[in-house]
Amino acid sequence: MPSDTPQPAFVLVRPQMGENIGAAARAMLNFGLDRMRLVAPRDGWPNQSAVAMASGAGRVLDEAVLVERTVEAVADCTYVFATTARQRDLTKPVMTPERAMEVAREKIAAGEKVAVLFGPERAGLENDDIALANAIISVPVNPEFPSLNLAQCVLLTGYEWRRQTVETASEVTEMAGSDWATAIEVDRLAEHYEETLDSAGFFFPETKSDSMRRNLRNLWSRMPLTQADVRMLHGxxxxxVRWKTKG
Structure with missing residues (x-):
């Protein structure tokens, strides 16, 4: 059974290669999507090439809804997006994947059903398919080479959906079993180095000693040191010093 998580349906319209259907299923599941609808796949359904390419996302294929016409695939939806890179003689809002999935999230949260149409590999969606859509999704690709693979387009759209629905920190630091060093631990490290460097005659000439010590302290404070780092630097x-004494 598909998950209960509110989400858009991804509709593959007349897909040509089973491998691309499988890759699309894998891309969907990567981002928590599992509602695939298939419109008249060229090589029939089910398709073993799709299963092989899905690589662990077979349940998306198992639950895929098969229909003959695009209008059937979106019959229960209140808002439909169509993905295309080509100019069309149709007046519709054109959105980036990011904006489209923001709109999708808002509409689904309000209880609406949303679908995204993806066209066949060779030429994309036909105008008759796009006429069923409320808005167009256009990926800002290189205009000299705008064609995207079916699974790539699914991946991009799925990624933007995930960004809209899952709180993800833009940057985190993996601490690898340690904690950040405290100010007192860094201060003791600084004192250890100052004492040793002083014994080695590093702070010379005397007139520059204070500024050299201050710069050294500033160096330590700029470093994002962990407790493990501090222990290693002490060691x-x-x-x-032991090696020098032995010599």
């Missing part, structure tokens, strides 16, 4: 300095 490095101790080992270098």
């Amino acid at each position: 490095m300095l101790r080992q270098m």
Whole structure:
């Protein structure tokens, strides 16, 4: 059974290759989508090439709805997007995938049913298909090479859907089992290095000693050190002193 998560239906209109259907299913499941609808796939259905390419996303194919006409695929929907890179002689809003999935999220949250149409690999959606849509999704691709593979277009749209519906930090730091060093731990590290460098005659001439120490402290404070980093830097300095003493 498809998941209960509110989401748009992805409609593959007259897809030609089973491999692309399978790759599209895999792309959908990557981003938590599992409602696929198929309009008259060229090589029939079910398709073993699709199953092989889905690689773990077979349940999306198992639950895919098969119909003969595009209008049947969107019959229960209140808002439909059509993906196309070509200019059409049809007056419709044209949105980026990001904006389209923002609109989709708003409409689905309000209880509406939304579908996204993806055209066949060779030439994309026909005007009769696009006439059924409320808006167009256009990916900002290189105008000299605008053609996207079917699964690539599904992947892009699915990614934007995921961004709209799942809170994801734009950047995180993996701490690898350690915590950030505290100010006192960094201060002790700085003192350890200052004492050792002072013994080695590093702070010379005397007139520049204060500024050199201050710059060294500033260097440590600019570093995002973990407790493990601090322990390693203490150990490095101790080992270098031992090695010098042995010499």
